[in-house]
Amino acid sequence: SYELTQPPSVSVSPGQTARITCSGDALPKQYAYWYQQKPGQAPVVVIYKDSERPSGIPERFSGSSSGTIVTLTISGVQAEDEADYYCQSADSSGTYPVFGGGTKLTVL
Amino acid sequence: EVQLVESGGGLVQPGGSLRLSCAASGFTFSDHYMDWVRQAPGKGLEWVGRTRNKANSYTTEYAASVKGRFTISRDDSKNSLFLQMNSLKTEDTAVYYCARSFSTTQIAFDIWGQGTMVTVSS
DSSP states (O other): OOOBBOOSEEEEOTTSOEEEEEEOTTTTTSOOEEEEEOTTSOOEEEEBTTTBOOTTSOTTEEEEEETTEEEEEESSOOGGGOEEEEEEEEOTTSOSEEEBOOEEEEEO | OOEEEEEOOEEEOTTOOEEEEEEEESSOGGGSOEEEEEEOTTSOEEEEEEEOOGGGTTOEEEOTTTTTTEEEEEEGGGTEEEEEEOSOOGGGOEEEEEEEESOSSOOSEEEEOOOEEEEEOO
């Protein structure tokens, strides 16, 4: 079955830039989405269609794509950004959604 | 306000059944594909299944892990989504979220409910 691979954890100091990667063979053909999930809460989409930012999401969140790797970048990280981040895309047929394993972002 | 509210979770024995509901408000429910996504305790997100809209014949898709045991349905007249879970296993223990698809062409989720906990244990 199709898989998306994320690093389990990323740590940054406040004000620095955090980059979370997600790799998958079908990413050149399928859009990627990023969700933020804080403890005890439902996921919230922070990036859609590789690099679009929903209304209400701070400008410090951005997304990019290069071949089989997509990247979520958080510039000027704040303490409130500490959360689990999940990438999500679809399999090569575009039928089945797939989630990455999640990355825990720690703000030191 | 766009909102999804799940209900129906609880404790059930292995082999048992449970029916989850999701009440939608604040948008035209009948236009959207709707999905269920689950999260086992301390684990990541796992897609469970989808129901498409009337224009796409209410067709459904399921993850391999639940196919043949779970059934998704919807009642557009009541803005409601359902997940019938049969032959439950301990590994089905999770928070179950209903989620709205961005669109009929984007396989992703823009609105999520708060989740309902299902515990399968003897």
